[in-house]
Amino acid sequence: MKVYADNAATTKMSPTAISAMVTAMETTYGNPSSLYTIGQEAAEALQAARETVAKCLGCEAREITFTSGGSEADNQAIVSAAMLGQRRGKKHIISTAFEHHAVLHTLDKLKKQGFEVELLDVHETGLITPEQVAAAIRPDTCLVTIMYANNEIGTIEPIAEIGAVCKEKGVLFHTDAVQAAGHLHINVKEQNIDMLSLSGHKFHGPKGVGVLYARRGIMLTNIIEGGAQERGKRAGTENVPGIVAMAAALKEACDNIDANAAKVTALRDRLIDGLSKIPHCALNGDRVRRLPGNVNFCFEGIEGESLLLLLDQKGISASSGSACTSGSLDPSHVLLAIGRVHDVAHGSLRLSLCEENTEEEVDYILQAVPEVVQYLRNMSPVWRDLMEGKRQFIL
């Protein structure tokens, strides 16, 4: 059986998105900046996509900037807010310890430019509170950037409440909604969001295309200089087929958001309940306030990469926060942020489901994972030490 359970990494494009993309490639292939009919048809397709996306987010079309993806949108949002802050002498930024690297590395860059970055504790649950944000905001705070839902452990942050705190204190609020868009309801006005990033390929749209929503009046700083596309804020000929397909995918996801969430949540809970039976394991992140499709466990005594390779042999695609899968020395910064020690963080497994997964697939995973975990534990000196009492169980 082949089971794709890495939908947080990327998703398979939906037939709707593919069809929209093919149509755009075949018919609206012009350059939207060209004045002749074929070019203007492309411009119209682009505008229609912008309106579709705006409707899904509860904002105006002119507040949408198309980017190359979530990372670019995060970069631009943060840099823009920082530049606005700097002009008014405000150089304090609040974020969390478990943001995506697109956010954290941009903040690192700003630190080198004299900004002060404060990363809030996300606790064992992977949740922060609006009170933490309120307590951290200072007169010189220029930006609060907190993800809507975490990409590894799926925890959902109280975005609307955090947005309200920021609004009250007059601080810009950006949220990286890459994992949330198309899966959780978004209304930027109701949720007090000033800026939001999303990525097309996380909801069955194409890769290489994303969105930056910026509330009207927020002056964006260009990351890419050149032509006057995207109201002069993002140069480069627009990826019309990608943008059109992303808009179609987002609309489809938003139209079916409740039905999909109900179905995927049931699959997720079945998976969590089943995997919880494996001895000495732990679910990472809050059980309730988590994305419908996210399952993330640590298994003591084993290492994640070997787990993934063996699951791949059984046809299951998943991911891990182990150092070996990241190519760095340290395991996932997200797992460390929620207090998992290195020893167990290396043994993590993320399974991320979508509405195309089935109960049969979940049951197949539930058969495969315990087998593979036991197989690896049987050759692990760490597991032997744990079993022989020479080492204390952490989980």
Added chain:
Amino acid sequence: MALYSEKVMDHFLHPRNVGVIADADGVGEVGNAKCGDIMKIYLKFDENQNVQDVKFETFGCGSAIASSSMATEMIMGKPLSQVLELTNKAVTEALDGLPAHKLHCSVLAEEAIKAAVKDYYDKNGIEYDPAMFAQLEDCENCDIH
């Protein structure tokens, strides 16, 4: 292109010499759980100091398991002098290469075997030049990526 060579996958999926030797002459363990790799080697010698049996246990990634497996296969039946000559380079070559950031796995295999030999020397009061095992003193493998 696949992440690993066919040889690596073969040794990872069908590891040779997994297990423990209850009455091992030497046991070596290197790495630590914090780094995500631990290798443990059990050595048993015959009366002529040839490797009569070798077993391994590994906590680690696919290349760590494959490196351990390959290393045990390479020293099985070999005289002690040759066991000490096993290098991480030889293990890597026998596996048809490892990705650059996985080379430390082969280093761990070499070190685990050396640690087992050192344990054998220590247990049997055999004198040796401590410089031979100098690299085992620190967690050097962590820096090799």
